[in-house]
Amino acid sequence: MALLALLLIPLLTAMVLLVATPTRYARGIALFSSLVSLALTLWLWSNYQGIPVQALDVEWATAWGLRFTLGYDGVGLLMLLLTALVYPFIIGAGYGERLQHPSMINALLLFTQSFVMGVFTAQNLLLFYIFYELALLPVFFLLLYWGGERRRAITVRFFMYTLLGGLSLLFGAVYCLVQVEGFNGDLSALATLDLPYDTQVWLFWVLFLAFAIKLPIFPFHGWQPDTYTTAPVQGTMVLSAVMLKMGLYGTMRIVFPAVPLGVEHWRDTVIVLSLVGAIYAAVIAFRQSDLRRLIAYSSLSHVGVLCAGLFTCNRLGMTGSLYQAFAHAVLAIGMLYISGALKERVGSSEMAAMGGLKARVPRLAVLFMLVLVNAIGLPFTQSFVGEWLMFAGLWQVSTWLSLAAVSTIVLGAIYMLYAYQRVMLGTDKWEIEMSDVSLRDHLVLVPLVTLTFVLGVHPRPILDLVEGPVQVLLTSFPSLN
Amino acid sequence: MSALVLLSVLGVLLLYAGLFGKRTLLAPLGIIGLLATMVVIRSGWMMNVPLVGAMVRFDHFGSVFGQALTLITVLLFIFGIDYYSRVRENVAEQYALIIFSLVGAVLLISYSNLLVLFLGIEILSIPLYILAGGKRDSFRSGEAAFKYFLQGSFASGFFLMGIALLYGSTASLDLATVQASAASASGSAHMLYLLGLFFTIAGLAFKVAAVPFHFWSPDVYEGSPTLVTAYMSTVVKTAAFAAFHRLIAGMELPGAIQTMLVVMTLLTLFLGNIVALRQTQFKRLLAYSGIAHSGFLLLTFLGSDPGAPGVLFYYSITYSLATMGLFVVLTLAKRSANGDENIRIFRGLYRSSPWLAIVTMLLLLSLAGIPLTAGFVAKYQVFLLGIEGGYILTTAFAVAMALVGVYYYVLVIREAFTPREQAPELVVSRLNWLVISFCGLAVVVLGLVPELLRF
Numbered sequence: 007m008a009l010l011a012l013l014l015i016p017l018l019t020a021m022v023l024l025v026a027t028p029t030r031y032a033r034g035i036a037l038f039s040s041l042v043s044l045a046l047t048l049w050l051w052s053n054y055q056g057i058p059v060q061a062l063d064v065e066w067a068t069a070w071g072l073r074f075t076l077g078y079d080g081v082g083l084l085m086l087l088l089t090a091l092v093y094p095f096i097i098g099a100g101y102g103e104r105l106q107h108p109s110m111i112n113a114l115l116l117f118t119q120s121f122v123m124g125v126f127t128a129q130n131l132l133l134f135y136i137f138y139e140l141a142l143l144p145v146f147f148l149l150l151y152w153g154g155e156r157r158r159a160i161t162v163r164f165f166m167y168t169l170l171g172g173l174s175l176l177f178g179a180v181y182c183l184v185q186v187e188g189f190n191g192d193l194s195a196l197a198t199l200d201l202p203y204d205t206q207v208w209l210f211w212v213l214f215l216a217f218a219i220k221l222p223i224f225p226f227h228g229w230q231p232d233t234y235t236t237a238p239v240q241g242t243m244v245l246s247a248v249m250l251k252m253g254l255y256g257t258m259r260i261v262f263p264a265v266p267l268g269v270e271h272w273r274d275t276v277i278v279l280s281l282v283g284a285i286y287a288a289v290i291a292f293r294q295s296d297l298r299r300l301i302a303y304s305s306l307s308h309v310g311v312l313c314a315g316l317f318t319c320n321r322l323g324m325t326g327s328l329y330q331a332f333a334h335a336v337l338a339i340g341m342l343y344i345s346g347a348l349k350e351r352v353g354s355s356e357m358a359a360m361g362g363l364k365a366r367v368p369r370l371a372v373l374f375m376l377v378l379v380n381a382i383g384l385p386f387t388q389s390f391v392g393e394w395l396m397f398a399g400l401w402q403v404s405t406w407l408s409l410a411a412v413s414t415i416v417l418g419a420i421y422m423l424y425a426y427q428r429v430m431l432g433t434d435k436w437e438i439e440m441s442d443v444s445l446r447d448h449l450v451l452v453p454l455v456t457l458t459f460v461l462g463v464h465p466r467p468i469l470d471l472v473e474g475p476v477q478v479l480l481t482s483f484p485s486l487n
Numbered sequence: 488m489s490a491l492v493l494l495s496v497l498g499v500l501l502l503y504a505g506l507f508g509k510r511t512l513l514a515p516l517g518i519i520g521l522l523a524t525m526v527v528i529r530s531g532w533m534m535n536v537p538l539v540g541a542m543v544r545f546d547h548f549g550s551v552f553g554q555a556l557t558l559i560t561v562l563l564f565i566f567g568i569d570y571y572s573r574v575r576e577n578v579a580e581q582y583a584l585i586i587f588s589l590v591g592a593v594l595l596i597s598y599s600n601l602l603v604l605f606l607g608i609e610i611l612s613i614p615l616y617i618l619a620g621g622k623r624d625s626f627r628s629g630e631a632a633f634k635y636f637l638q639g640s641f642a643s644g645f646f647l648m649g650i651a652l653l654y655g656s657t658a659s660l661d662l663a664t665v666q667a668s669a670a671s672a673s674g675s676a677h678m679l680y681l682l683g684l685f686f687t688i689a690g691l692a693f694k695v696a697a698v699p700f701h702f703w704s705p706d707v708y709e710g711s712p713t714l715v716t717a718y719m720s721t722v723v724k725t726a727a728f729a730a731f732h733r734l735i736a737g738m739e740l741p742g743a744i745q746t747m748l749v750v751m752t753l754l755t756l757f758l759g760n761i762v763a764l765r766q767t768q769f770k771r772l773l774a775y776s777g778i779a780h781s782g783f784l785l786l787t788f789l790g791s792d793p794g795a796p797g798v799l800f801y802y803s804i805t806y807s808l809a810t811m812g813l814f815v816v817l818t819l820a821k822r823s824a825n826g827d828e829n830i831r832i833f834r835g836l837y838r839s840s841p842w843l844a845i846v847t848m849l850l851l852l853s854l855a856g857i858p859l860t861a862g863f864v865a866k867y868q869v870f871l872l873g874i875e876g877g878y879i880l881t882t883a884f885a886v887a888m889a890l891v892g893v894y895y896y897v898l899v900i901r902e903a904f905t906p907r908e909q910a911p912e913l914v915v916s917r918l919n920w921l922v923i924s925f926c927g928l929a930v931v932v933l934g935l936v937p938e939l940l941r942f
Contacts, residue, residue, distance in 0.1 A: 067864075069938055074619060132867075136858040143857070146897075150904055158901060165897055170890050177870065177886045184874040 008050055009076045011059040012086070015043050020116035023109045032109035036116055040093040043119070047090035054109075055085055056474055058194075059130065071183045071191035075129040080471040085126040085255050088335045093119050095339050096243045098344060098450050105238060110174065117144040118244050125252050131179045131191040134260070136192060138216070139172050141249065145241060152238040154178040155281050160232045167229040171216030176255075178212040182264065197263040197482060203271075210268030213261045220253035223276070223313045224283025227306055230268055235304035239346040243299070246342070247304045247335040252333050257316060258324070258479065269319065271313050273309055275405065275484075277314045281410045284310025285425055288417035292424065297345045297355040300425055305379065306342075308334055315396030318481045323399020328472045329465065330392025333380065333458070337389065338379035340454045344370070347447055348429065351440045357425060362434035367444040371430045377457045378426055380462075382419045387462040396419050459477075488538045488545065488554060490593055493524045498586035507827075509533055513582050515570045520586075527941035528553040538628020541601035541613055541661070548796055549597035552729045555804045556768020557801045559721050559811060563714065566815050569916045570714045571688065581621055584614035587716060592726035596733070598727040599793075601650045601660045604730060608646065608694065611723060612639050618718070618720050619711040631710025638693070638703040646690025652683030654856045666738035676785045679742075684744050691734065694727035696780050698754040708774035709828075713821070715858065716770065720777045728784050728803055732796060735788060748788055749881060756782030756884065760891040769817055772895060776854060779892055780806050786869050786885055797866045797942035805861035805933055806941060812926030815919055816847050824909045830899050835907030841915060846927030853930035855896040856889055861933035918940035 023032055058079035064073045078086060097115060105111055119145070124137030142165065149161040183191055186199050201209065214281035221228045234242045262269055284307045290305035312334065315327035336473060347370065348363070349355045364371040383389040393415060400408040445452075494817035497520035504512050534646045535547050545553075563585070571578045591611030616639065620632030654660055657668045668680065689700060696704040708794030710718045740748070767770040780802075787799045794939070823831040837844035853862035866889055873882030915923075931941050 070864075070867065136863075139858045147904065150901060151906075158905065162894070162897055162901060166894055169893055173886050173890050176867070177883060180867070180870045180874055180882075184871060194928070344550070 007061070008046060008128050009078070011126070012043060012046055012050075012090075013076075013120050014300070015039055015046070015120075016116040016123070017120040020113040020120065022122070023113035023116070027107075027109040029107075029109055033097060036097045036112035037094060039116060040090070040119065044090040044094060045267075047086050047106075050078075051083060051087060051471075053101065053284065054080075054471075056080070056470075061127075061233050067134075067310050070132070071130075071189075072132040073130045073191065074133060075438065076127045076131045078127050079475045081255065081258060081475045082126050084328060084468065084471050085251055086123060088251060088332050089122055090333050091128065092243070092247045092339050093447060094182075095343070095450050095454065096240050096247070098442065098446065099243065099339075099343050100240055101446050106390070107151075108306045109239065111148065111152060111238070114144040114148050115244065118148075122252065122478075126255060126332065130195050131182070131193060131196070131260070133174070134193070135166075135176055135179055138175070138252065138256070139169070141252070141425075142168050142172070145237075145244065145249070147232065148241040148244075149237050152241065153236045154238075155236065156232075157236050160229075160236045164229045164233045167219055167226075171219035171226075174212050175216035177261075177483060178264075180207055181209065181212070193259060193263075196260065199264055202263065203267050206265040207271050208268075208270035210265045210272055212259065213264060214272075217253040217256040217261065218306045220256070221250055221309050221313055222253070222306070223280045223310055224286060226281070227283065227287075230306055231302045233298060234305065235296065235298045238312075240344055242302075243339055243342050246302075246338040250305070251331050251335065254312060254316060257313075258328075262319075262365050262479055263482055264338050270483060270486060273317050273319060274403075277400070277407055278315070280310040281311075281316040281407060281414075283408065284308075284314070284414045285417065288414050288421060292417070292421040295356060295358050297348065297357050297360075297425065298342075298428065300346060300357070301338075301341050301423065304421065305334075305338060305417065307414055308337075309395060311393065313413060313415055314407070315399055318396075318399040318403050320399050320402050321480060322395050322402065324476045324479065325472055326392050326395025326397075326399055327470060328475045328476070329397060329468055330389065331393045332468055333388035333461070336454055336457055337377070337380050340451065340458075341381065343447075343450055344377060357428040360429045360433040362430075363440075364430040365434040365440045366436050366440045370447065372427065373443065373447070373451045374430065376458075377451070378422050380455075380458045381422050383415050385462075386459055388465070390462060391465045393403060401465070422483065488533050488536075488543065488697075490524050490542075490545075490557075491590055493520065493527060494586055494590045495592065496525070497521070498583045498590070501579055501583040501586060508838050509592055510578060513579055515563050516570075517535070517564045517567075517582050517586065518561055520861075521557045521564065525557040525561075528557070528883070532618065537599070538668060539603075542603045543594065543597050544599040545597045546899075547728045550734070551800060552596040552725070553593055553806075555800070556589065556596070556725060558704070559725070559804075559807050560718075560810055560816065562808075562925065563722070565918050566717070566811075567714055569919050570818060571713075572573065573699060576623075576626075577621075584618050584832050588614040588718075588766060590617070590723065592722055595726045595730035596783050598730070598733065598906045601662060601665065601786040601796050603661075604734070605647060605650060605738065607692070607730065607840050609643065610728075611726065612643070612694075615715070615719065615723065617640075618715045621712045621715055627712075627720075629710075629713065631707045635703055641650050642690050642693035642700065644695070645685060649683045649686030649690060652679050652686065653834050654683075658927060663712050663734070666827070669738050669741060672821075679745055681741055684741070685747065686730065687734065688731075688744065688747070689813075691727060691731045692751060694730060695724060695783050695784070696778050697785060697822040698758045699751075701755070701758070701781075704778060705771050705774040708777070709770050713814055713818045716773075717811055720740040720773065720810050720814075724777065724781070725803040725807055727909055728781075728799060732788065732799055736796065737791075745789075748785065749878070752782055752785040752789065752881060752885060755779070755785060756888040760888045763895045766895070767830060767832045768826050769832070769899070772815065772830065772899070773817075776811070776892070776895070779888065782888065783866060783869050786873050786878075786881070789878050789881065790872050792872055792875055794868075795872060798865070798872055800942045801861075801933075801937065801940050802865040803928060805853065806867050808926045808929045808933075809850045812846065812850045814921050815926075816843065816850075819843075819913045819915060819919065820911060823913050830902050832911060833902040834905050834922075835910035836903040836913070838906055839910035840913050840915065843915065843923065846923050847903055848900050849930055851896040851900050853934070859931070861909050861930040861937070864934055864937045879884075901904075905931045908929055 594607030
């Protein structure tokens with residue numbers, strides 16, 4: 007029941023916002039709803055015993071393998087936590103942006119929250135697909151209504167890319183449902199599919215395509231930089247902090263158990279693609295002059311490593327990848343918030359136009375630095391834990407791959423510090439008065455930074471959460487371990 | 488049978504009402520008559536009884552389709568009240584012609600003899616030739632009627648020749664006998680049989696606008712009065728598909744015919760979707776989207792799953808509901824844009840009438856097959872059928888084409904939700920609002936609870 011409430015709270019709030027359009031209180035109501043969701047998720051976490059929970063199982067259209075089944079295990083709970091945690095910040099970030107129709111935008115954000123929660127709790131293949139596609143629709147309107155330049159074309163490109171993956175996933179799902187006798191679409195039954203090797207080899211791409219696009223990994227990233235740059239800050243936050251994890255989660259929850267032989271077959275290919283993409287994106291990020299675009303490419307770079315870590319198919323790599331997923335969400339919110347805060351003060355996110363801001367907004371500069379160290383993966387930050395684990399995992403696969411992954415950290419440090427230099431340091435050329443960090447900025451950034459360091463020093467709670475599911479998953483790959 | 492009689496009488500009554508100048512009575516009379524027909528069909532009276540020398544047989548299939556077709560015609564008539572309020576002449580005749588055409592549709596869903604199939608097609612089509620030219624002062628309408636007539640007669644010729652050949656090889660026109668002899672015919676008789684089946688199917692393919700027999704459809708859709716276009720793309724299409732299904736369901740299709748069906752499916756899917764990408768006129772877009780949907784519907788004929796008629800039913804009815812709603816919206820938008828049909832007329836729709844924009848979005852999403860709408864369930868079932876029948880690559884192609892299909896629907900949604908300074912002012916009469924809302928709600932409810940539309 008608590009799970010259903012988790013889906014319904016944002017959904018119903020969103021509907022109320024849509025119908026009643028309380029322009030003045032919209033943000034407050036949305037914030038309250040997201041805080042309630044957070045409290046509920048924390049409560050679920052405190053009650054979690056380490057065994058998968060099946061919360062709800064209602065017949066919907068059983069004849070086609072569709073059941074309304076909700077549940078979660080450690081990984082699902084981690085994703086729920088992550089989602090519930092970032093939404094108050096995402097909605098809080100809206101207080102800065104003077105966007106039109108605040109009740110609409112908050113309703114759309116809450117819709118995404120509801121559907122993403124659905125993705126992370128669905129225990130039925132088709133239900134998963136349905137939530138997966140539904141989560142796309144609110145983003146479509148977020149982009150179309152509040153996006154920046156060229157939004158009309160970019161919106162459609164984003165939509166088509168994601169839908170391509172979605173339909174491919176649907177085809178794979180239908181194939182499994184029809185071809186495997188007795189398979190009812192239950193996610194826990196995926197591990198027992200036992201498809202022949204040849205089928206798994208092609209079915210891997212049919213299933214993985216959806217998540218490869220959603221993540222996205224090279225060369226399926228064509229939609230990402232433009233979309234991240236054009237979308238309103240809150241939209242980009244949703245995409246990078248939450249929706250990206252749908253790709254990671256889906257790969258782990260669906261692709262790995264369903265086609266383990268296919269995964270083994272393509273493992274090296276995917277790792278290499280991911281790392282090539284990660285390095286490529288890091289190099290491009292260095293060349294960016296727009297802060298938002300730089301963040302988009304840095305996200306692409308991080309995701310490449312994330313995906314490579316997952317595909318190591320060993321304990322260290324997978325644990326690291328999941329941990330890093332959490333870290334990346336916190337990081338993405340922080341970075342995007344700061345880019346928004348800077349744009350609010352300077353009026354653009356063009357880095358060439360900034361410079362010397364440190365003298366004007368010293369506290370913001372400090373907070374920016376604190377967020378940045380997480381991006382670079384310095385010790386005592388969350389990213390350090392996650393990346394260290396992933397490199398160790400990759401090392402077990404191949405030393406060279408691990409080295410390639412480490413190089414993205416170096417590149418990351420270069421482009422991030424270079425960006426900091428361009429934005430904050432240099433001569434102060436600003437004549438105008440700028441307000442330094444406001445109470446709202448404090449409320450968003452300080453908890454995020456704190457979280458980064460607390461979990462960086464004490465990663466145990468998160469690691470404990472994912473340990474069980476990772477162990478279960480490892481049994482799918484006996485030959486690799 | 489009773490439905491046939493009732494509908495024919497209804498058509499004549501409408502003509503008389505027109506003769507005595509009772510214009511306001513026409514639509515209500517038609518709606519009451521249609522509802523009565525629906526009740527009669529639903530009651531199951533004379534069901535499963537061979538009629539007219541065992542040439543017509545109202546079975547479960549016919550009954551279910553019959554109810555759905557009359558329901559859609561009722562929606563059309565409700566739409567017609569507003570639509571025909573601006574037309575001065577020949578309104579009664581147009582209503583009556585629609586009803587007469589519906590008689591043909593009812594024959595198509597209940598025939599058990601090839602001769603009746605032919606009769607059904609002709610009764611369905613001849614009123615349509617007239618209806619397509621309903622706007623007498625419009626050049627395009629005349630062109631549509633003429634094109635439709637020429638190509639329609641050509642198809643009828645094909646079809647008749649097919650029947651003759653089938654008769655030549657099996658010495659019977661009875662559907663069951665013809666189907667049964669698929670396996671037994673051999674030698675030259677087999678050749679004759681194959682050719683007969685080929686031509687018959689070609690004739691039907693013309694009616695469902697399957698490639699390469701689709702050439703009439705975009706021009707006729709575009710030129711005909713919108714109400715008639717709505718009728719053609721819903722009732723006529725559904726009836727033709729039902730007839731198609733009756734013809735080949737349950738028979739062991741010869742290999743060559745099977746191949747022909749697969750090729751036709753692939754071509755229809757490809758051409759319908761790809762050409763639709765280039766359309767900027769909404770009515771033409773719907774015509775090509777109609778061809779594309781024919782492709783998906785053809786996919787249900789490939790396997791031999793017992794669930795196929797159910798899928799066909801669900802798909803064609805949900806498609807009809809969505810299309811009907813969209814044609815009503817188009818009429819309203821076209822009016823406010825002084826007859827323009829470009830998809831740009833929808834720009835700013837959300838600002839001026841949010842509810843209408845939301846419903847339009849739902850209808851388009853349903854056609855695109857996005858989850859939680861009926862269109863998704865329909866497509867999903869079709870894919871299931873395709874894979875179950877072993878047509879994995881064909882189904883994969885259909886999935887890819889479904890993606891292409893999403894694109895042109897999303898472009899229209901984008902227009903509706905793009906703000907514009909001077910948003911179009913749409914005047915929506917209560918009845919039209921009712922039709923649009925009904926269609927919009929139906930595609931969502933049927934998507935959430937597919938069992939409601941049980942076969």
